[in-house]
Amino acid sequence: MGAIKLGYSTFGLTNLDFLDAIDAVDRAGYAGVEIAFHREQFNPFDLDDDDLARVRRRLDALRVEPACVATASHFFDPQRPHEPSLMALERAARRRRIDLVRRGVHVARKLGVRLVSFGSGFLRDEHVAHPEVDPDELLVDSIRECLAAIRDDEDITLLIEPEPGMRVETLADGLALMRAVGSPKFKLHIDICHAYCSEPDYVAALAEAAPHARYLHISDARAGYNLKIAQDADDPAFDLAHASTLVHFADTCDFLLVDRAHPIHFREAAPTRARQARIDALLARAGVATPLQVVDYASLYAGRSPLDEELFTWLISIPGLSHDVLERARPVAAYLRGAKRAPLVGRMMANTRTGIAHFHEIPGQGTLDFAASFQALAAHGFAGYGAVELYHHVDGWQAALEASYRHLAPLAAAA
Numbered sequence: 001m002g003a004i005k006l007g008y009s010t011f012g013l014t015n016l017d018f019l020d021a022i023d024a025v026d027r028a029g030y031a032g033v034e035i036a037f038h039r040e041q042f043n044p045f046d047l048d049d050d051d052l053a054r055v056r057r058r059l060d061a062l063r064v065e066p067a068c069v070a071t072a073s074h075f076f077d078p079q080r081p082h083e084p085s086l087m088a089l090e091r092a093a094r095r096r097r098i099d100l101v102r103r104g105v106h107v108a109r110k111l112g113v114r115l116v117s118f119g120s121g122f123l124r125d126e127h128v129a130h131p132e133v134d135p136d137e138l139l140v141d142s143i144r145e146c147l148a149a150i151r152d153d154e155d156i157t158l159l160i161e162p163e164p165g166m167r168v169e170t171l172a173d174g175l176a177l178m179r180a181v182g183s184p185k186f187k188l189h190i191d192i193c194h195a196y197c198s199e200p201d202y203v204a205a206l207a208e209a210a211p212h213a214r215y216l217h218i219s220d221a222r223a224g225y226n227l228k229i230a231q232d233a234d235d236p237a238f239d240l241a242h243a244s245t246l247v248h249f250a251d252t253c254d255f256l257l258v259d260r261a262h263p264i265h266f267r268e269a270a271p272t273r274a275r276q277a278r279i280d281a282l283l284a285r286a287g288v289a290t291p292l293q294v295v296d297y298a299s300l301y302a303g304r305s306p307l308d309e310e311l312f313t314w315l316i317s318i319p320g321l322s323h324d325v326l327e328r329a330r331p332v333a334a335y336l337r338g339a340k341r342a343p344l345v346g347r348m349m350a351n352t353r354t355g356i357a358h359f360h361e362i363p364g365q366g367t368l369d370f371a372a373s374f375q376a377l378a379a380h381g382f383a384g385y386g387a388v389e390l391y392h393h394v395d396g397w398q399a400a401l402e403a404s405y406r407h408l409a410p411l412a413a414a415a
Contacts, residue, residue, distance in 0.1 A: 007032030032067030085121020159189035165317035216386030220366030224350030224357025374415035
């Protein structure tokens with residue numbers, strides 16, 4: 001049997017000074033702490049070796065151990081997380097992300113950490129516009145550049161974290177990338193919440209991936225309202241048993257919600273006869289019989305609301321579309337979720353393979369089976385840290401920190 005040691009990510013403690021965040025994790029009883037890059041709290045471009053030496057001295061004085069360096073997804077542009085990615089078409093853009101991961105290696109070296117984690121990023125509109133470029137080749141080449149920063153005599157391993165909507169989305173995708181890179185210093189980082197979102201049988205998938213994993217992220221989740229966005233020009237197919245679709249008409253920037261219960265045309269002007277015929281054909285193809293509603297797009301609320309983090313998390317998970325198209329869809333989602341009116345949709349927005357909403361919740365407050373997950377991982381060879389990652393709960397960090405430990409500690413011990 002393997003052993004799962006609990007940790008907590010400083011990404012969920014960014015209202016605190018960094019050293020205070022480490023202290024808080026230690027006091028709460030966790031065995032490990034994840035060192036997460038953050039523009040304000042722990043910025044590797046602002047920290048020199050003397051700063052890192054002070055952090056190491058604090059860690060040496062505590063019981064808690066540094067478990068992993070997480071190179072931040074939100075680091076460069078908080079409004080466009082994961083960008084630029086290791087697959088960006090422009091060399092200078094890829095190099096920015098490569099440099100960040102390599103700084104992660106340097107921080108790991110100075111703090112005595114053995115793991116450095118990152119994600120693949122998403123296919124974006126630039127990839128759609130240039131199908132002649134293989135993003136997988138770019139990704140593999142970028143990872144090899146990152147690996148070159150590790151010395152032969154160092155025990156530092158880079159980890160890929162699959163995430164919903166990303167190029168590397170499933171655990172099988174992560175294992176395939178491991179094989180393509182072909183380095184003993186490149187392994188898998190499993191986020192159990194992501195697996196719940198992406199794997200039809202997530203417990204079995206965890207068991208299969210466990211021998212290749214060196215690290216875990218832990219958070220809870222629950223079923224959401226699965227909504228895709230597609231360009232009409234791509235002649236979208238529909239599977240309404242799995243997800244509704246928001247069809248974007250590029251010439252008018254209108255949206256058609258293809259949904260069995262709530263078909264809606266969000267528009268700024270009456271459609272042409274040809275466009276109305278197209279709308280009718282799309283709804284007929286999807287098997288939607290409910291009468292179509294019309295909503296004036298200009299009337300939609302586009303300001304701030306308590307739904308902002310949920311909608312932001314949903315939007316950034318949708319690949320292949322421009323930032324502007326995604327932002328045009330935000331007021332539509334806010335309308336559906338009831339930002340200023342009674343909601344048409346009562347569950348969180350999702351864009352996942354299983355319909356589980358990718359929104360990290362406090363363990364025990366969703367529907368993920370942690371006991372079965374931990375048992376599958378341990379029984380199939382995983383041994384290492386699992387860090388709770390709750391970046392949506394920064395304002396209530398102390399309650400999240402303590403509640404997570406109470407829920408998870410007996411389950412980890414039993415596994």
